[in-house]
Amino acid sequence: MKLSPHLLQKTKADSEVLIGNIYPSKGGKGDTEYWLVVALSTNGAHLIGFNAEGNISSTSSYLRGALRERPVIGRADVSALVLEELK
Numbered sequence: 705m706k707l708s709p710h711l712l713q714k715t716k717a718d719s720e721v722l723i724g725n726i727y728p729s730k731g732g733k734g735d736t737e738y739w740l741v742v743a744l745s746t747n748g749a750h751l752i753g754f755n756a757e758g759n760i761s762s763t764s765s766y767l768r769g770a771l772r773e774r775p776v777i778g779r780a781d782v783s784a785l786v787l788e789e790l791k
Contacts, residue, residue: 719772719776721741721744721749721768721771721772722741722744722779723741723742723743723744723782724740724741724779724780724781724782725740725741725771725776725778725779726738726739726740726741726776726777726778726779726780727739727741727751727771727774727775727776727777728774728775728777729753730774734753734761734762735755735756735761736753736754736755736761736762737753737754737755737756738753738754738777738778739751739752739753739754739764739766739771740752740753740754740780740782741771742782744768747767747768747769748765748766748767748768749765749766749767749768749771750763750764750765751763751764751765751766
């Protein structure tokens with residue numbers, strides 16, 4: 705049995721980058737282990753990075769195509785995010 709490379713490329717190209725998707729980090733600098741998509745632009749995704757303990761460690765932006773090459777390993781409901789005034 706063999707899968708067509710054209711089917712695999714189409715699947716990767718069509719995979720949707722959504723707000724709330726969680727992707728693994730690929731290493732790089734720092735201790736970021738996971739990326740959470742918090743906003744989308746025309747071609748980009750804006751991310752908050754978390755370390756292995758779940759603490760925010762960084763931010764970044766990637767082209768959507770770069771994220772389509774990574775597996776979605778989780779989803780977060782960012783609609784539940786509440787910003788409060790400091791008192």
